[in-house]
Amino acid sequence: MKPRFKSSSAFAYLLSALGAIFPAWTGQASVLTFDITGISSGSNMPGTYGDRIVSANDAANGFSYGTAGGFTPNVTVAYTGLDIFSDANLKWRSSGYSNFSKCVSYVPVTDYNWGVQFQADAGFKVTLTSFDLGKSGTSALMSGVFIQNAAGATVWDSGNVTLSGAGAPGQSFVLPAGITDTRLTIVVRARVVNPDPAPAGTNGTALDNITFSQTSTAPAIAVSKLSNGDVQVAFTGILQTSTNLGTWSDVTPAPASPYVIPKSSLSGKRYFRAKM
16 A cells, blocks of 8 residues: 655654654644624524634634644534534524523424534544533423434433523533544434423523544654653554665564664664555
8 A cells, every 4th residue: 555644754754863852743622612703692603613723713704712732624513403414503692501601502493403513624533522511491301412423323422411401500521532533423402301391492402612623544653762862753554764765664573653763773864654
C-alpha cells in the first residue's frame, strides 16, 4: 500500500547527535455553547453554527464557542427534527429550557425524535465527550437520549431520565471514552414517560454545552530526545527510515511504539516517517 502522509515535513525528521523535540499530533476539542448574536429567541437554529470551528469567536456570523484544548476545522454540524433529518425545525432559545441561557431546542409536532449530527472530513474522526439536556415546562420523566455511529448503530443510550423544567438545572452527561466515528448523531427522544399524558407545552427539549473533538486517522509521528541522550520515536502505523529522503525502508524487525534509538548509534543523518 502506498504510504499516506500529511506532508513530508510533518512525518520525516532528521536525527542528529544534538537531537530535537517535535510535538505529537493531538486531538482538538470545541464546545457548542450556542452563543449567537443577532437573532431572537425562537428563531430557526442557524444551520452553520458549529461548522469547521477555527476560533472561539466568529464575528462575521455572530457565533461564539467554548474551547477545550483546540478547535475542530474538519467537522461539520447539522440540526434536524421530525424523525431525524426529514425536516429542520429546531429553534434557538435564550431561556425557557431548564436553566440554559442559550440552547438549541425542539418541540415535537408529528414525531418526537430530533438530533444533532457531527460529520468528520475524510481522514478524520469525531469524538463526543459531554453535553447537557434540558426541557421546558415542569419536571418530568423523559425517554432519554442516545448516540448513533456512522452505520446507524446505537453506541450509547441514557435510558429514561428525569429532566427538570424551566429555571432548574438540566441533566449533564459525561460520555464514556471511545464514542468516536466518522459520523456521530445525538438523538433526543422528546417523549414524556410520566406524567402521561403530558401537560400541553411541557415536552420541548433542548441541548447545550456539547463538547466534541476531532482526530486524524492518518499516520502520526513524534520524535524526542531523552535525558540520557537516546532518541525516542513515537508513531502510529509502520515506521520507515531513510538516509537521503529518497529511498525508504521499513524498520526491521518492526518495532513497537515508542522506538528508542541509543545515542551511540546516532551517527550521520537518519530520517523517519510513518505509513499505514
